[in-house]
Amino acid sequence: MKQAQRLQSQIQxxxxxxxxxTVEATSGGGMVTVVANGKQEIVSIKIDPEVVNKDDIEMLEDLIVAAVNEAKRRAQELVMNEISKLTGGLGIPPGLV
Structure with a gap:
């Protein structure tokens, strides 16, 4: 029981x-940069002014989506690595931590 309480404290x-x-991801060769924190929240989005073209908004939208998805994937990977370190390979599913 004490071990479970200690693990819960470490998890918190x-x-x-x-x-x-934070983790950072880019798309379009750095034209869009997204920063996310370890809680998988988007912290910032930076857009190179040269990519803004009112005649091709769809490309900008695609670049933003790609960068956001990559930032969230990297944040999730960060969390999984930390959980793995903490649980020492106990095989505890991420949703339970």
């Missing part, structure tokens, strides 16, 4: 630390 601390960490 890890979640707090992850909220402060």
């Amino acid at each position: 601390k890890m979640q707090e630390e992850l909220a402060e960490r």
